[in-house]
Structures are given as structure tokens and as C-alpha cells.
Amino acid sequence: xxxxxxxxxxxxxxxxxxxxxxxxxxxxxxxxxxxxxxxxxxxxxxxxxxxxxxxxxxxxxxxxxxxxxxxxxxxxxxxxxxxxxxxxxxxxxxxxxxxxxxxxxxxxxxxxxxxxxxxxxxxxxxxxxxxxxxxxxxxxxxxxxxxxxxxxxxxxxxxxxxxxxxxxxxxxxxxxxxxxxxxxxxxxxxxxxxxxxxxxxxxxxxxxxxxxxxxxxxxxxxxxxxxxxxxxxxxxxxxxxxxxxxxxxxxxxxxxxxxxxxxxxxxxxxxxxxxxxxxxxxxxxxxxxxxxxxxxxxxxxxxxxxxxxxxxxxxxxxxxxxxxxxxxxxxxxxxxxxxxxxxxxxxxxxxxxxx
Amino acid sequence: xxxxxxxxxxxxxxxxxxxxxxxxxxxxxxxxxxxxxxxxxxxxxxxxxxxxxxxxxxxxxxxxxxxxxxxxxxxxxxxxxxxxxxxxxxxxxxxxxxxxxxxxxxxxxxxxxxxxxxxxxxxxxxxxxxxxxxxxxxxxxxxxxxxxxxxxxxxxxxxxxxxxxxxxxxxxxxxxxxxxxxxxxxxxxxxxxxxxxxxxxxxxxxxxxxxxxxxxxxxxxxxxxxxxxxxxxxxxxxxxxxxxxxxxxxxxxxxxxxxxxxxxxxxxxxxxxxxxxxxxxxxxxxxxxxxxxxxxxxxxxxxxxxxxxxxxxxxxxxxxxxxxxxxxxxxxxxxxxxxxxxxxxxxxxxxxxxxxxxxxxxxxxxxxxxxxxxxxxxxxxxxxxxxxxxxxxxxxxxxxxxxxxxxxxxxxxxxxxxxxxxxxxxxxxxxxxxxxxxxxxxxxxxxxxxxxxxxxxxxxx
Ligand SMILES: Cc1cc2nc3c(=O)[nH]c(=O)nc-3n(C[C@H](O)[C@H](O)[C@H](O)COP(=O)(O)OP(=O)(O)OC[C@H]3O[C@@H](n4cnc5c(N)ncnc54)[C@H](O)[C@@H]3O)c2cc1C
Ligand code: SF4
Ligand code: SF4
Numbered sequence: 001x002x003x004x005x006x007x008x009x010x011x012x013x014x015x016x017x018x019x020x021x022x023x024x025x026x027x028x029x030x031x032x033x034x035x036x037x038x039x040x041x042x043x044x045x046x047x048x049x050x051x052x053x054x055x056x057x058x059x060x061x062x063x064x065x066x067x068x069x070x071x072x073x074x075x076x077x078x079x080x081x082x083x084x085x086x087x088x089x090x091x092x093x094x095x096x097x098x099x100x101x102x103x104x105x106x107x108x109x110x111x112x113x114x115x116x117x118x119x120x121x122x123x124x125x126x127x128x129x130x131x132x133x134x135x136x137x138x139x140x141x142x143x144x145x146x147x148x149x150x151x152x153x154x155x156x157x158x159x160x161x162x163x164x165x166x167x168x169x170x171x172x173x174x175x176x177x178x179x180x181x182x183x184x185x186x187x188x189x190x191x192x193x194x195x196x197x198x199x200x201x202x203x204x205x206x207x208x209x210x211x212x213x214x215x216x217x218x219x220x221x222x223x224x225x226x227x228x229x230x231x232x233x234x235x236x237x238x239x240x241x242x243x244x245x246x247x248x249x250x251x252x253x254x255x256x257x258x259x260x261x262x263x264x265x266x267x268x269x270x271x272x273x274x275x276x277x278x279x280x281x282x283x284x285x286x287x288x289x290x291x292x293x294x295x296x297x298x299x300x301x302x303x304x305x306x307x308x309x310x311x312x313x314x315x316x317x318x319x320x321x322x323x324x325x326x327x328x329x330x331x332x333x334x335x336x337x338x339x340x341x342x343x344x345x346x347x348x349x350x351x352x353x354x355x
Numbered sequence: 356x357x358x359x360x361x362x363x364x365x366x367x368x369x370x371x372x373x374x375x376x377x378x379x380x381x382x383x384x385x386x387x388x389x390x391x392x393x394x395x396x397x398x399x400x401x402x403x404x405x406x407x408x409x410x411x412x413x414x415x416x417x418x419x420x421x422x423x424x425x426x427x428x429x430x431x432x433x434x435x436x437x438x439x440x441x442x443x444x445x446x447x448x449x450x451x452x453x454x455x456x457x458x459x460x461x462x463x464x465x466x467x468x469x470x471x472x473x474x475x476x477x478x479x480x481x482x483x484x485x486x487x488x489x490x491x492x493x494x495x496x497x498x499x500x501x502x503x504x505x506x507x508x509x510x511x512x513x514x515x516x517x518x519x520x521x522x523x524x525x526x527x528x529x530x531x532x533x534x535x536x537x538x539x540x541x542x543x544x545x546x547x548x549x550x551x552x553x554x555x556x557x558x559x560x561x562x563x564x565x566x567x568x569x570x571x572x573x574x575x576x577x578x579x580x581x582x583x584x585x586x587x588x589x590x591x592x593x594x595x596x597x598x599x600x601x602x603x604x605x606x607x608x609x610x611x612x613x614x615x616x617x618x619x620x621x622x623x624x625x626x627x628x629x630x631x632x633x634x635x636x637x638x639x640x641x642x643x644x645x646x647x648x649x650x651x652x653x654x655x656x657x658x659x660x661x662x663x664x665x666x667x668x669x670x671x672x673x674x675x676x677x678x679x680x681x682x683x684x685x686x687x688x689x690x691x692x693x694x695x696x697x698x699x700x701x702x703x704x705x706x707x708x709x710x711x712x713x714x715x716x717x718x719x720x721x722x723x724x725x726x727x728x729x730x731x732x733x734x735x736x737x738x739x740x741x742x743x744x745x746x747x748x749x750x751x752x753x754x755x756x757x758x759x760x761x762x763x764x765x766x767x768x769x770x771x772x773x774x775x776x777x778x779x780x781x782x783x784x785x786x787x788x789x790x791x792x793x794x795x796x797x798x799x800x801x802x803x804x805x806x807x808x809x810x811x812x813x814x815x816x
Contacts, residue, residue: 018610018672021404021484024465036670058490059483061401061608065394068610192463192482202490 001040001079001086009075010038013046015068022056024191027181027348028076029056034351045165047079048344051187053196053208054277077279084336087164089156097332099281101288107329108292112321118142119317129241133313136239139320146327153331154339161340167347174353178345182216185209199272208269214262215293216338221255222300241307253304259297266290282334289334295322360386360502361815362808363522363535365509365575367391368398369485369797370779371541372492373804374811376460378539379499381812386533387496388507388524390542391570396505397489398543399567399752399780400800402608404485405478406457407794408450415454416464419476423447426477430792437788445761446786446795449802454479457801461491478794484609485797507531509575512538514582518773536774537811540765541804543780544753545573546593547605552750555590562654564598566749569605576781579757583767584775588754588784594791595645600655600745601673610672613744616644617732618664618714620702621746623651626685626694628702633721633731642791649748656746657688659699661738667714675742684741701725703735751791756784763807774814776807 013032016022023029028049035042054073062068081098088094096103118134125135161167181187188196194204228247232238242248267290275283299319306315330336362378364371367389375385389396409426410417426447430438458464463482467475474480481488497503504526513521522533545551547569552560580586602611621632621644630647648656665675678684681699685692705722712720712734722733757765757777765775765782779800786799 014670014674015610015672017670018612019484019608021481021486021609024482036666055483055487059487061484061486061606062610063394066606067603190463190482191465194463202487203494 001044002082005075005078005082006040006043009043009047009079012070012072012075013038013043015062015070016056016072019062021061022059025055025059026051026053026187026191027345028187031348031351041165043079044083044161045344045347047076047083048161048340049187049348050076050080051185051196051341052077052278053188053190053198054273055190055197055204057277058197058202071277073277074279077277077282080337080340081279081282083161083164084157084340087157087160087340088331088336089153089160094332097285097329098334099285101284101286101291104285104288104292104325104329104333108295108322108325111323111325111328112317115142115317115321115324119313128239129307130312130316131239133316134320136233142324143320143327146324150327150330154336157331157336158339158343161343162347165344165347167343168350170346170350174346174349177349177352178342181345182342185212188212199269201274207265211262211265211269214258215266216262218255218258218260218262218297219293221251222259222297223255225249225252225255249304252300256297256301256304259293260301263290263294263297267294286334289329292322292326292329292333296326360384360533360535362386362537362539362811363388363533364539364541365512365522366398366541366543366779366781367396367503367505368541368543368779368800369400369403369488369492370781370800370804370807371539372489372496373801374539374541374776374778374808375496375501376492376499377805377808378812378815379496379501381809381816383537383812383815384500384502385496386502386504386535388509388522388533389503389505390508391505391568393505395568395570396493397486397568398571400797401486401489402484402567402606403481403488403797404609405474405480405794406450406454406797406801407478407792408454408798409447410451410454414451415458416467416479417454417476418467421477426450429477430787430795433790433792434788435790437790438786441761442759443786446799446802449805450798453798453801453805456805457488460495462488463491474793509542511578512540512575512582512775514579514584514767514772514775517767517770519775536815538775539807539811540575540579540757540775540777540781541779541800541807542575543568543571543573544593544756544783545576546571546750546753548572551577552593552753555753555755556593556649559649559654563595563649563748563750564602564607564611565605566596566598566602566607566611566751567605571752571780573753576755576757579765584772585758585766585768586755586784587758587782588756588788590753590755592754592789594642594751594754595649595748596642596751597644597648597656597746598749599671599673600747602747602749607749611749612669613658613671613746614668615658615660615664615671615744618667618734619658619660620699620729620736621656621658622690622695622698623657624653624655624690626657626690626698628698628727629656631728631730633729633733635717644746645748645750648746654748657690658744658746659684659695659736660742661736662740662742663734663738665742671744673744675744677740677742679739679741681736681741684743688743688745699736702729703737706733706735709734752780752783752796754784754787754789756780757782759785759803761806762810763803764810774811776811778803778807 062070122138124132188209195206198208225248361383465480507526509524511523598611685695705725759782763776
């Protein structure tokens, strides 16, 4: 990891430790106050606990032009970003995608192209509906590895994270605690429940928390929808397309709508927020990723609405192409933050229980 | 020029904002003239952490109760009786209704279990500290229609018999003036004016560091005193603590405090000890060392500890100077080497049985047979590596201010000034003759800010 970023985060953490005014805002401060000297591992853990709510920045009496020049959200964002890049496997890919919206766009286009090629080359094998465009077995042959590879990659990264931060054996209660924080986005609530300071300087607002919830729960619903489809297909031998009153649709449609709303909100909040309170170099990559998620969700919904029209094959290619790139990019984009965040929250539960 | 504002408030800290919101809620057109740029708005208030509050039952984040009499006794202890009882009791009594009022106006408090436990009964801690309080108040004030002009430096209030006729200020390099019907002064003390401090204190004051804002230079205070507005307090008095000698000249704020003195020996630049480092616990000890250091050559002190004490106090903002031997430490800190070694040797030899050492209470572990004793926490300085901090005097605020009555109104010799009120640090001397009670500054500002806002709005309507 980059020594200068760690050194700057260390300098700032030491000032916060002498000050302690922000202790109530989020989990970062109680964890910080437990240290006196900050190892690289401490800083990595703090950085991954930080949700970039910016509460501490606007509350800080030491931000520029003060000579202490505090900007903790930025310092932690940069360490966090750098940690993901250095834990990711294979690493060189990570640097490309984490930082660049352009790379994400290129990957997505490549995803479409591959799918169009697959339509041509593999074809339907006489299936119906979507499978008239690409056979089910071909879809599985493409998407199963595209799904398993990111999982393997993330597993390697998380193991590295866990080793670096001195993680111990995980207990069920720690998992419950960590998922509880994530489910409510406790760390974006400002400690007082009024929300965070993201889009309009020091005004507290729930917008980012709600947008993030919409994306997260929307994504989980879509994921559940796909899983339900898989189960229906293999166990009950009911292949797609599914009617409106079916589990895949009942989960997938609200999920897709939530994701569309959430990603649009996140993108617009990102445009309003002060870029200098995050990792400026990662802005493009983060935005690219939000737009990719938007595309996944929107094309999925459109596919449902226009599935019986002539637009279907093109929409299918766009949807499957963006899903393909989404999966493949997961370990190297902002998507990875979810996994690190959970790991950091579990690690923080461990810290709390050892006191 | 006839002003479109009913009330002009000078200053942009806690007291000013409390006055502005109160007056605006009563329908007055209010303008705040704040000399600092937006990034530095909020004066000393943005460095604060808590608010001392009376309460007869658990209130917001505060546990148990804290009665008027107990609060007043605490005040008597620190001021040695130098207080105006009527005003002090008014501030104390009103503090109870202030806390919910603060919450209604956007302030958020830390839950009671965090923060300094021993203060969980008496002091409510702001979530995020004073700057977040100031931010919340600016948001609320602007919503109430209060205008705010930053970088508006008030230079003169024209006193015409018994009323203020005009306010002169500069803004964007231009001289401007206003003629509001009422004026509230909430522009703090004069501690950032080193010249004035030096006149009051003597040349030593040149070496003082100012813990808070560089903008509280007492311009308006001096201007009013020159025109015969009545004052209270002693110009030679200021609240000063010993802070890290490497702190910035201004605005170092809370992080520059050092809590290591009781576990140390403190020497001057000749490497002589000069006071009992174990005399008392925080916060009393904290306040006396500012003066002690101010009386030493060059107004500096040096704290020497060894490795066994390093983790017994709050982390410091600048890392300590570290050395493997006392000679090396003396070298790094610019102290006479042989002398420091001798001072430590003499001190160590005077330490007795240290088995009763207890870092968080007066433990009676003391030295025997030296001229300047250490009466608690006296353990030999003998485990390398050795650590050192330099100390300088850090001024929190000055005591000289405007005299006010129960309505926060100012007076000249002949009687009240009809349209002039004062709130906050600029009139705190009316209540705090000397000493300081943690969290009382914000109490005075909130209580008298609200009174001034109310009275000025009544006058203007
Ligand atoms: C480091 C530190 C920590 C403290 N902690 C606490 C605490 O925890 N609790 C507590 O109760 N008290 C604390 N205090 C004391 C507290 O800060 C003051 O009592 C309180 O802030 C005074 O508020 P005020 O509104 O009167 O003045 P300030 O907040 O200082 O506001 C004065 C304002 O006037 C402006 N001004 C000055 N001159 C002019 C001019 N000529 N024209 C226009 N504007 C002008 C300044 O820019 C400033 O905004 C602390 C002080 C310091 C320095
Ligand atoms: S961010 Fe600023 S106010 Fe908050 S704890 Fe750190 S130094 Fe203190
Ligand atoms: S930005 Fe928010 S989450 Fe991050 S450290 Fe500051 S207060 Fe905590």
C-alpha cells in the first residue's frame, strides 16, 4: 500500500485522537480511540469502516485553511481505495477499474459484443422466449464461470484483508451485529439519526442513506429473483419466461425499480457533493460503476416490458452484457466495497467484544 | 441611510446566533455582522465541546440531577466569590430550559455514556463539538430569515447620548454603515490582540499562545469603553492554561492541551523545577499551570516523563520528544544537560514508596525532603526511553467586558443605553470575575444571547 497515503491518514488520526469531538458520529472514532499509535493495519481497518458520510469534516474546527488541514473523510477514502487495489486479486486489473469510469464503460461494451457474438455463434438450439435468442445451456456456460470467478477473487481479497487487520475466528453474534449495522446503515445516520452531510455541506439529510438502501435492497431482491428462477428451472423444471405472479417477477420487478431509483439518486448526489472530500482519483470509477448498475436494472425492467417485441434480442444483449460485465468487474469496482465494509464491520464487532 | 434591519448583531459565535434566532422568531429583521470569513465563522464557540446545565431530573443526555445551589456552589469555588449572584443565578436557572431549546434549534448531543464520564451529570456534550453547533445554528438562523454578512468587520458604534445611532463596519475593502434600531454586541473578548494583552500583562504576553479564534480582538469592546460604556472585570485577568509549546499561535483549540503534568516533573529553561506537579487533579491543575509557565523565563516550561507514564494520559496532538538518555533528551529540548540530570536525580532520590500509585485519584504518593515537593503521583523518572513536551501559556479568554443588567442591557455612567445589549464572552465578566467553570461560557452565551435577542426584538417592534 502507498506509504504517503497511510502517513497522511496517520497524521490526521493522531489529531482526532487528541480531540475526540466526533466520537459519536460513527464506528470509526471509538475504534480510533482505542489506539495511540496507528499501524498500517489499524488505518486500513479504520478506512474500511468509514462510510464517507462527511459528518466529521463539517464538524471539524481544523479543516483548511487551518494549518492542521484536516480532511479525514478524504484521507480515509484514499487509504480505503488503495487497500482495495492492493488486496484485489489479480491486482493489476483492480487499479484499472477502481479508478476509471472509462474502463468500466469499455468492459461493458465488450460484454455486449461478446453476447452478440454468442447469439450468432451459439444461437437458440430451438428454445423459446429468451432462449430463442441464446439457449439456456449457453447462458449457463457463459454466466456460471462469470459468477464463480468473482466469488473466488473476492474470497482471496477478503482473506488478505482479514490477515492484514488481524481478524480472528468469527462468531455468529459478530455476524449478526455487522449485518445489523449494514442493514440499517447505522454509520450513515450521523450518530443522532438525522443522516449524513453528503450533498449540501453541513446540512444533515437521509438522502444518501435512502439511496444506498434502495440500491442495496434492490440488488438483493434482484439476486433473490435470479436465484428463484434458477431453482424453478432446475428443481421444478419450470423454465423462463415467468408470469407476473411468479416468485422471480415478484422479487425482480420491485428490486429492479428500487435499483433504478437508487442509482439515479446516488449519481445525482455524487454530482452535488464536494469531490474533494472523497478520493478524487476514484470519482470516475465510482460513477461508472453506479451507471453500470443502473444499466443492469433498467435493461432488466425494459426486457420485462418489451420482452414480446422486436426489441427483445437487442435488449437481451444489453441486459446480459451489462450483467456479465457487472459480475466480472465486481472484484475490481466499487461493488467490492460492500464485501470489505462487511468484513470491517465484523472486525469492529470483534474489537468491541474484546473491549 | 435608513437601514432595512431592525437589529444588527456584532459577532457570529454562539451568543450572537442565540440572539439572532430569538429575535427573528419574534419577527425582527436581523443581520449578523461577522468579521471572520465563512470558514472561520463561529469564533471561540466553534472550539467548544460542552454546555453546563442545571436540571432537576435527568434531561436529554444528562443523568441524575444538578441543582441550582450545587451549580452555584461550583461557581463560587472557581471564582472565589467574585461573581454577581443575581446574574449568575439567572444564568444557572435559565440553563435548564436552554437544553431543549438548543435541540429544537438543531443542536445534537452525545449520548450520556460517551464523553468524560465524571461530567455526564453536569455537562452536555455536543455531537461533533462546537463547530457542529455553530453550523446547526447558522442553518436555523438562515431559515428564520436572518441575514449573515461574513468578513464584515465592525469598527465603531456611534453612541449618541443614550442610544447607538450608527454602526460602522468594513466589508470587501469598503467602509459601510448601518442604522438599525437595536444593536447586540456578541463579539467576544480581546485575547487575540497581543498588543492589548501586553499592555495588561506586560511583555511576557508576547509569548502567549491564543487557544481560540484570531478574530476576537476586542475592537468593539475598546470602542465602547472609550465612549464611556461601563465595564466589569479586570484587564489583567485572563484564563490561561499550559498547552503544548508547539501549538500554533492562534486557533490550536482543544487538541493542544497536555494532560501529562501529574505524571511528570516540569522544569523551566534552566532545568529547575518550580512548582508541585502533583498538587491537584484536573481541572484545577489545568488552569494553574498557564500562570505558572507565564512566570518562568521566556514563558516556557518542559515536561519530563519516562516510558512507564506514557499511556496514562490523553493522547497528545504532537508526538513527544523521545530519547534514550536524559542527556540526549536535554540536548533535543535545548535544556542544560548536566543540570537536568541533576534535577531528575534529586527528584528521584526524594521519591519514596510508590506502591500506592493511582493515576486517577490523589494518591498521596509524594516526595520527601525536597524544597519543591511533589505531593501526589511522585514516581522516579528512571525508565528509558524518556519523553518530553514543551509547555507554553495558552490564553482561553479575557475577563474585562461590558457590564450588563438582568436584561443583558449595557449602561453608560448616566444610565442604560436604550438600544444596546451584550451577550457572551464580551459580558461574561459580569458573572465570572475570575476562574472558570467548564461549560459555563456556553451557558452564559446561550442564556444572555436569548435575553438580548428578546429585549432587542421588543425594543425594535
Ligand atoms: C479551546 C477552547 C475550548 C473551549 N471549550 C468550551 C466548552 O467546552 N464549553 C464552554 O462553555 N466554553 C468553552 N470555551 C469558552 C467558549 O468558547 C466561550 O465562552 C464562548 O464561545 C463565547 O461565545 P461568544 O459567542 O461570546 O464568542 P465567540 O464564539 O468567540 O464569538 C465572537 C464572534 O465575534 C466575532 N467578532 C469579533 N470582533 C468582531 C468585530 N469587530 N466585528 C464583527 N465580528 C467580530 C468573531 O469573529 C466571532 O465570531 C472554550 C474556549 C476555547 C478557546
Ligand atoms: S475530525 Fe476534527 S473535530 Fe472531529 S475528532 Fe477529528 S480533529 Fe476533532
Ligand atoms: S466521514 Fe463519516 S463515517 Fe467517515 S470517519 Fe467521518 S464521520 Fe465517520
